[in-house]
Amino acid sequence: MTTATRREEMIALMQTGQERLCAAFAAMDGQTTFQSKTWERPGGGGGTARVLSEGAVFERAGVNVSAVHGDVVPPSVSNERPSTRGQPYFATGISMVLHTRNPYAPAFHANFRYFEAGDEYWFGGGMDMTPSYGFADDARHFHRTLKALCDRHAIVDYAQLKTTCDKYFYLKHRSEMRGVGGIFFDNLQPEGVAGFEQGLAFQADGIRAIEEAYLPIVARRKDMPYGEHERQWQLYRRGRYVEFNLVYDRGTLFGLQTSGNIEAILMSLPPLVRWEFDYHPEPGSPEAATLSMLQPYDWAGSA
Amino acid sequence: MTTATRREEMIALMQTGQERLCAAFAAMDGQTTFQSKTWERPGGGGGTARVLSEGAVFERAGVNVSAVHGDVVPPSVSNERPSTRGQPYFATGISMVLHTRNPYAPAFHANFRYFEAGDEYWFGGGMDMTPSYGFADDARHFHRTLKALCDRHAIVDYAQLKTTCDKYFYLKHRSEMRGVGGIFFDNLQPEGVAGFEQGLAFQADGIRAIEEAYLPIVARRKDMPYGEHERQWQLYRRGRYVEFNLVYDRGTLFGLQTSGNIEAILMSLPPLVRWEFDYHPEPGSPEAATLSMLQPYDWAGSA
Numbered sequence: 376m377t378t379a380t381r382r383e384e385m386i387a388l389m390q391t392g393q394e395r396l397c398a399a400f401a402a403m404d405g406q407t408t409f410q411s412k413t414w415e416r417p418g419g420g421g422g423t424a425r426v427l428s429e430g431a432v433f434e435r436a437g438v439n440v441s442a443v444h445g446d447v448v449p450p451s452v453s454n455e456r457p458s459t460r461g462q463p464y465f466a467t468g469i470s471m472v473l474h475t476r477n478p479y480a481p482a483f484h485a486n487f488r489y490f491e492a493g494d495e496y497w498f499g500g501g502m503d504m505t506p507s508y509g510f511a512d513d514a515r516h517f518h519r520t521l522k523a524l525c526d527r528h529a530i531v532d533y534a535q536l537k538t539t540c541d542k543y544f545y546l547k548h549r550s551e552m553r554g555v556g557g558i559f560f561d562n563l564q565p566e567g568v569a570g571f572e573q574g575l576a577f578q579a580d581g582i583r584a585i586e587e588a589y590l591p592i593v594a595r596r597k598d599m600p601y602g603e604h605e606r607q608w609q610l611y612r613r614g615r616y617v618e619f620n621l622v623y624d625r626g627t628l629f630g631l632q633t634s635g636n637i638e639a640i641l642m643s644l645p646p647l648v649r650w651e652f653d654y655h656p657e658p659g660s661p662e663a664a665t666l667s668m669l670q671p672y673d674w675a676g677s678a
Numbered sequence: 679m680t681t682a683t684r685r686e687e688m689i690a691l692m693q694t695g696q697e698r699l700c701a702a703f704a705a706m707d708g709q710t711t712f713q714s715k716t717w718e719r720p721g722g723g724g725g726t727a728r729v730l731s732e733g734a735v736f737e738r739a740g741v742n743v744s745a746v747h748g749d750v751v752p753p754s755v756s757n758e759r760p761s762t763r764g765q766p767y768f769a770t771g772i773s774m775v776l777h778t779r780n781p782y783a784p785a786f787h788a789n790f791r792y793f794e795a796g797d798e799y800w801f802g803g804g805m806d807m808t809p810s811y812g813f814a815d816d817a818r819h820f821h822r823t824l825k826a827l828c829d830r831h832a833i834v835d836y837a838q839l840k841t842t843c844d845k846y847f848y849l850k851h852r853s854e855m856r857g858v859g860g861i862f863f864d865n866l867q868p869e870g871v872a873g874f875e876q877g878l879a880f881q882a883d884g885i886r887a888i889e890e891a892y893l894p895i896v897a898r899r900k901d902m903p904y905g906e907h908e909r910q911w912q913l914y915r916r917g918r919y920v921e922f923n924l925v926y927d928r929g930t931l932f933g934l935q936t937s938g939n940i941e942a943i944l945m946s947l948p949p950l951v952r953w954e955f956d957y958h959p960e961p962g963s964p965e966a967a968t969l970s971m972l973q974p975y976d977w978a979g980s981a
Contacts, residue, residue: 412956426955437955548934614947621924622934631851631925644917644953651949652729652740653715653941 378491381571382465385489386442388575389469392487392582393440396471397425399586400438403593406431409438414636419444424639428646432597434476437642442467448492451629455562462493468500469582470626472643473589478609480596481506481513481554482616483589484643486626487578497564498574500581501536502588503544505554505616507609508661509668511677513592514555518674520588521558528577530565533558533675541671546619552669553619608662610649617648684799684874685768688792689745691878692772695790695885696743699774700728702889703741706896709734712741717939722747727942731949735900737779740945745770751795754932758865765796771803772885773929775946776892781912783899784809784816784857785919786892787946789929790881800867801877803884804839805891806847808857808919810912811964812971814980816895817858821977823891824861831880833868836861836978844974849922855972856922911965913952920951 397409407430415421422441427433444465453460468488475482485502504517518537525533540559545552565573620627620643630640656662700712710733718724725744730736747768756763771791778785788805807820821840828836843862848855868876923930923946933943959965 424955428955435955548940610950617920617951618924618944621921622931628925637851638956641921641953642955646953647913648920648951648953649949650944650947650951652727652731652738652945 376571381496382442382467382491384575385467385578388579388582389440389442389467389487392469393423393425393438396582396585397427397438399590400433400436400473401427403590403597404430404432404436407433409436412638414639416441416443416635422636422639424636424642426642430476432476432480432593434474435642435646436471436473437639438469438471439639439642440467440469441636441639449629451625452490452492456492456495459492459495464490464492466490470643471585474613474645475593475597477597477599478507478601478605479510479599480593482613482645485582485585487582489574489578495564496571496574497562498578499561499563500578501540501557501559502581502585503540503554503557503559504589504592505612506665506668507612508605509555509665510596511668511674513596514668514672514674515677516592517555517557517588520584522675524580524584524588525558527580528573530563530573530577531560536560537675538671544619546615546623548622549615549618551615551666552671553615555668555674556671607649608656610647611651611654613645613648614650617644620644679874681794685745685770685794687878688770688881691882691885692743692745692770692790695772696726696728696741699885699888700730700741702893703736703739703776704730706893706900707733707735707739710736712739715941717942719744719746719938725939725942727939727945729945733779735779735783735896737777738945738949739774739776740942741772741774742942742945743770743772744939744942752932754928755793755795759795759798762795762798767793767795769793773946774888777916777948778896778900780900780902781810781904781908782813782902783896785916785948788885788888790885792877792881798867799874799877800865801881802864802866803881804843804860804862805884805888806843806857806860806862807892807895808915809968809971810915811908812858812968813899814971814977816899817971817975817977818980819895820858820860820891823887825978827883827887827891828861830883831876833866833876833880834863839863840978841974847922849918849926851925852918852921854918854969855974856918858971858977859974910952911959913950914954914957916948916951917953920947923947 401408409425409427411425413423420443425438427436448459448464470486473483482505487500522533525531536558540556704711712728712730714728716726723746728741730739751762751767773789776786785808790803825836828834839861843859
């Protein structure tokens with residue numbers, strides 16, 4: 376398969392994924408649809424940001440697709456892969472963040488990406504879930520779906536991808552996980568002549584699994600009654616989301632440093648956020664119980 | 679003057695400053711007072727965070743004082759001052775952030791600090807103002823007060839401290855200043871036998887000038903009528919404050935990296951914040967006019 380064919384296949388995968396997911400999210404919302412904004416990158420390539428704002432179910436949902444290329448691999452890549460230094464590169468990906476309105480429905484993040492530099496190509500991606508109010512049933516459903524996804528593909532190991540996720544979505548300054556985890560992988564480089572097809576198949580299956588992993592959870596939480604107390608806790612917990620994305624998230628920081636499309640990059644930030652000084656939920660409260668869920672745990676294997 | 683005496687004088691300056699400023703801010707608020715929380719640093723020293731929450735005028739006001747010491751200068755300091763490497767150090771400072779409720783009243787930040795390492799000591803600090811709605815009169819009053827402050831002290835130059843401030847409070851990823859600036863200085867090390875006294879006098883005068891520089895502006899804006907549109911714009915602009923503090927602010931990042939007191943460090947974040955995708959105020963609107971004020975300008979010299 377030629378490089379051009381590989382790129383076309385990956386771009387098509389991202390674009391059809393965006394199309395299908397936006398339709399599914401809008402259907403779940405039932406009230407609001409996605410607005411679309413395309414942008415071009417001065418150095419080469421561009422993308423389309425699709426955003427649903429102020430929906431009935433999703434306070435904000437954003438799904439980005441981009442495909443960019445350049446003459447010289449950026450340092451953040453070549454430092455990790457010295458063999459690519461000075462080479463031209465190509466990258467395409469889909470990323471999405473959904474912030475729900477109902478505090479009982481979790482926020483969700485996923486991204487899948489493909490990178491080429493010189494003669495090498497590799498895959499990255501993952502998805503994770505961030506509840507304001509944790510439900511063991513939700514965490515179990517989410518992780519079991521992800522384990523089944525990984526089990527369908529010999530090139531990945533669920534336990535390993537889950538551990539990588541737990542380590543990545545961690546707020547060091549709070550000694551706190553961002554959510555109940557998920558899977559995360561980088562530098563996935565399947566070997567052999569079928570390597571690309573295996574990687575592509577996993578990416579395609581992963582993007583497809585988003586609906587199964589996340590939407591049933593939204594469906595059963597989106598209409599749960601809640602009050603001002605629960606809303607305020609949700610806004611407070613969103614502060615952790617902002618802290619993680621602006622202080623630690625590699626994709627966000629890379630985007631800020633390389634003057635990518637700022638609005639598309641910061642689309643991940645929640646629509647409304649609250650910070651409170653020295654707040655601690657009451658021991659034994661549902662809020663305290665949620666905090667106790669924010670640690671590495673074998674949800675897929677739990678009863 | 680002995681080292682011990684210098685330290686005592688600087689700590690006393692910070693503590694009396696905190697006392698006086700909290701009283702002045704609470705009087706301006708008229709409804710709510712400050713809560714106090716002391717904390718200890720495992721490595722040596724500690725501090726007192728004083729916070730006013732949900733006041734009539736100040737949605738949040740926080741004034742921190744700390745005095746810490748350690749056996750070995752942290753790398754962030756010794757990298758800039760190789761002569762201090764491996765030396766014991768001492769640092770004390772006062773820092774404050776005020777977020778107003780009325781969108782027409784600007785947010786305010788100030789900090790003053792003193793550092794000792796080995797045989798060296800130096801001063802740092804500054805103050806700056808961040809309006810949601812810019813008023814030229816306010817920017818003029820603020821900068822003229824700061825220029826008068828600097829003009830009273832031969833060891834500093836207003837124009838230089840203003841330029842440093844304009845460069846520091848800059849969101850590179852937005853190509854946007856955080857506010858209308860102010861003064862900012864680091865590594866102020868007055869020479870000669872009277873060096874310490876000159877530095878101390880400037881710090882004391884600077885802390886005293888906060889009330890004169892900022893509070894008259896709050897007084898004339900705090901009761902201006904406003905509607906939901908103005909409130910939403912204020913919450914949106916606060917997003918820039920969060921982006922700056924979490925992505926660029928040296929003090930915040932230093933605190934997060936060295937596991938300082940997290941709640942005291944992040945007290946600077948606004949109580950309620952909003953992000954919106956790809957928002958641009960209408961040309962000619964008061965919001966657009968404010969954005970046009972967020973660039974380096976000689977407010978002190980303007981008519």
